[in-house]
Amino acid sequence: SGKRLPISVAPDNGRKIAIIGGGPGGLTCAYYLKRLGYSVTVFEMQPKLGGMLYYGIPEYRLPKKILDWEIQGILDLGINARVNMKFGVDFDLESLIAAGYEAVFMAIGAWKYSSARLDKEEEVAGVEGATVFLERQGLGVPNPVGNKVGVIGGGNTAMDCVRTSLRLGAxxxxxxxxxxxxxxxxNPEEIEAAHDEGIEFVLLSAPHRIVEEDGNLTNLEYLKMELGEPDExxxxxxxxxxxSETLLR
Structure with missing residues (x-):
């Protein structure tokens, strides 16, 4: 309906708390602290609040309009937000203490992507981490992909990357x-959706070598795998x- 339910907020107790990071953790902390009567300011390095919800989950899964509405409901409790503020560059702990903040909650998120542990993965053009790719999409900046895209992994982030690549024209x-x-x-529904959209699953296969020419990606070599005993x-x-070395077709 678009209507918000009333939320009780305790009277201001005169105590200031800074929250570094405007993602799910930081916003949740801000919400509950404000309801307890604290004066709360959220500092976020990106132009928009939301963290991985905004910059990591594609629009087709979580529309920005819905996310913005939810975040605004939190801010409407009386929470201050300062965006484009990077910790260690635009402010630090000393400046927060000098400004009268009595406590700081660090909610800087998990932006570092997992390495594929392949030689030259940080050097070859056309090879990049999933969070870098999805963040660029969330920022709305040009995010070109080639005709053929390979995504390594089997989690929800991998599903986001393959399905986003299709939407970008791969x-x-x-x-x-x-x-x-x-x-x-x-999630099973994400796997099913990837199948329905025509993603080709290369299973029981692990990346082995980046194939490149003059610093540009040309192919990926993988090893075929067999399943052994259960791990931890x-x-x-x-x-x-x-x-079993094999090149992607």
Whole structure:
């Protein structure tokens, strides 16, 4: 209906708290502290609040209009927000203390992506981390992809990347995962949607070597895998098949 339910807020107790990071953790902390009567300011390095909800989850899964509405409901309680403010550059702990803040809650998020542990992955053009790719999409800046895209992984972030790549115009998108589909940690509905949209699943396959020419990605070589005994996660451990080096088609 677009109507908000009334939310009780205790009288201002005169105490100031700074929250560094305007993602889910920071906004949740701000919400409950404000309801307890604290004066709260959220400092966010990006232009918009929301963190990974805004810059990591694609529009087709979480429309920005809905997210903005939810965040505004939190701010309307009387929470201050300062965006484009990077900790360690635009302000620091000393400046917060000098400004009268009595406590600081660090909610800087988990922006670092997992490494594929491949040689030259940080050097070759056309190879980048999932969070970098999704953040650029969230910022609304140009995010070109080639005709063929390969995404390594089997979680929800990997699903976001393959489905976003399709929406950006890629003609062929591969999902490379070292176990079988049964072991994928992604939500079942995300896996089903990826299949429905034509993503090609390259299962029981682990990236082995980046193929490049003059510093530009040309292909990806992977090893075929077999499933062994369960590891600490409870899933069967992938074991490389000797001599199974294969290039993506």
């Amino acid at each position: 003609e062929k998108v591969y999902l490379i995962y070292r176990r079988s589909e049964k072991e994928m940690p992604a 996660s409870g899933r069967r451990r992938p074991v490389p098949v000797e001599g």
